[in-house]
Amino acid sequence: MEIPGFTTIGIIGGAGQMGQWFKEYFESLGHTVLISGRKTELTWQDLAEQCQVVIISLPLDVSIDMARQVGPLMNKDQLLMDMCSMKHDICQAMKESTQAQVIGTHPLFGPSTAGMAGQNVIVCPMGEGPWLPWLESQLEAKGAVVTITDGYTHDRNMAVVQALTHFMTISFGETLLQLGVDPKEIRPYATPIFRLKLGLLGRMFAQDTELYRNLICKNPMASEVLDQFLSSANEVKNNICHAPEIMTAIDAFLGTFPEQGMIESDACLETLAKFKERAM
Template identity: 50%
Template sequence: MEPHFNRKSVTIGIIGGTGLMGQWFRRFFESAGHRVLICGRKTELTEDELVRGSQVVIISQPLSAALETARRVGPLMGETQALMDICSLKSEIASAMLESTGAEVVAAHPLFGPSTESLKGQNVVLCPMRGSVWAAWLGAELSKGGAKVTQSDPVTHDRMTAVVQGLTHFITIALGRTLADLGLAPETLLPFATPIFRAKLALVGRLFAQDLSLYAALVGKNPEAAWVIEAFMKACQEAKGSISPGASPETGMGYLENIRDFLGDYSARGLKESDFFLAALAGYGRKTE
C-alpha cells in the first residue's frame, strides 16, 4: 500500500533524538513545518509510543545500538510508514531494517556533523531500500534545505566512505601518533607552522576533541577500509622511494607529475578552494590573538 500524506506536515519520530545529531534534525524538520517526536533513554515518551505516533521513524544512534533498535521497532511498523537511519555505514543497518519491517526503508548518511549551522551545500547520501514515496519526500526536504542529495546503494556508499572518512581519519590519527612519537607538542610546532600545517594540525585536534569511538568505528568497522589502508601504505612506500632524501630528482618529478596528471583539472579547483579556507583560518587566528 502506497502511503498518502500531507507532504508539508509530517510527523517524524527520532529515536536517539536527545543526541547531537538527533537534535540537529529535530530543529531542521521543525523549521520546515513538521511535527517531531523524540525519545531517548531519559525521555517520558517510549519507543513504542513514538513508533505508533510517527509516519517516519529515524534512528539516530551509533551503529551497534541502531542495529538493535531497528530489529526491535521494525516489527511494530506498518507498510505506510518509513524506517530510516543516519548511521555512517550503510550495508549492515540497511539489511537489518529491511529484514525487520514491512515499512518503507531508507538508509541515509548526512556527511556533516552537529556543529554544522546550515544544510546548504552539505552532502547527504540516500540509499532507498524499499518503496519510493518516503525516499522521494526526504530527498525533496533535504534539497529544499540546500543539501546536495546523492542516491546510492549501501555497498557503493561504504566503498566511497572507506576513502572519504576511513582513509581521511586514518591519516589524521597517524599524524597525531607521529607527533606524539617525535615528542613535538602543538605548542612547540605552532610558531613554525605554515598555513597548511596549521590546518592539518587543527584537524588533528578536531578529531581528538570529539567522540573517539565514532572515529574508531569509521575506520575499524567498515570492511571496505582494509584495502584502502593497504593502498595508502603502498603509496607511502612509493613516496618514500621517490621523493625522500637520496632519491634522484628525475624520479621524484616523474612520480609527482604522474599524480598531477591523474588529478587533471581538479588541481586548479583545489588550489582555489584551499586558498579560501586558508584565508578564513588566517582570519580566525587574528581574531583569537
C-alpha cells in the first residue's frame, strides 16, 4: 500500500478545541479534513468510511469507548489515531478493536499554542506499517519534535510532567486561599518569578479545571509521584536551614542543565516585564 500525497483525515470530536486546532493544522498541509461531533451532519461512522485517517479527539473515557466502536469499521489500509493525555489504555483499546494501523499520539501542548514549531509530540505506534513515517513527516513539516515511545513509558513520564506539575500549582493556590493572600493585592510585591508562578496558577483556573484534575486522578502512577513530592518537601523543610548539603545534592544532580534553564527563563521574564498591566 502506498500513501498518496494528500489524504482525507477525519477527526471524531473535531468541533472541540484540540480537534479544531488539528483540523486547521492538517488543512494547512493540504489535506482534506472532515469532522464529526454532536452537532455535525457527518457521524463517526461516516468518517470511518470516507477517511484514510481517523483521529479520536475526545476525553479519555469516551475515547476508549469510541475506539471499540469505530475500530471494527476500519480496514488494514487505514490509520486509527487518538490524542489523549494518557496512552497505555487507549492504545490497547484501539489495537484490540481494529485491523487498521494504530498509532497513539499525545501533542504536549494546548489549543492556545500559536503553532507547531518547537512543540513536543509523543507518538506510540502499535505495530508496524506505512503510516508511521507519514505521521512523523506531517508533524515535523512544521517543526514539531517527535518522540516515539510506548504507552507505559509515556504514562510514567506524564505522572511527573503533568500530574506533579499541576499538583504543585493547585497546592500553591490552596496555600494562598488558606493564607488569604489575594493575587491582585500581592502583585506590587511580586518578583518576576513569583509573578510567573501566579500567572501559571491563573492559567490553570482560566481553563477547564476538570481536565487538570483528570491528569492527576486518571494516571495510575501519579499517586506514587505525589507521595514522593510530599516526602521530599517535608525533607527540604526539615533540612534546608541547618543542612545546606540538600542544595548541593540537587545541584550535582542537575549537572549542566541550569545554564539552559537560565537562558530560557531569562527570555520568559523579559517577556513578562513588557506587560504594562504590571501593577494592575
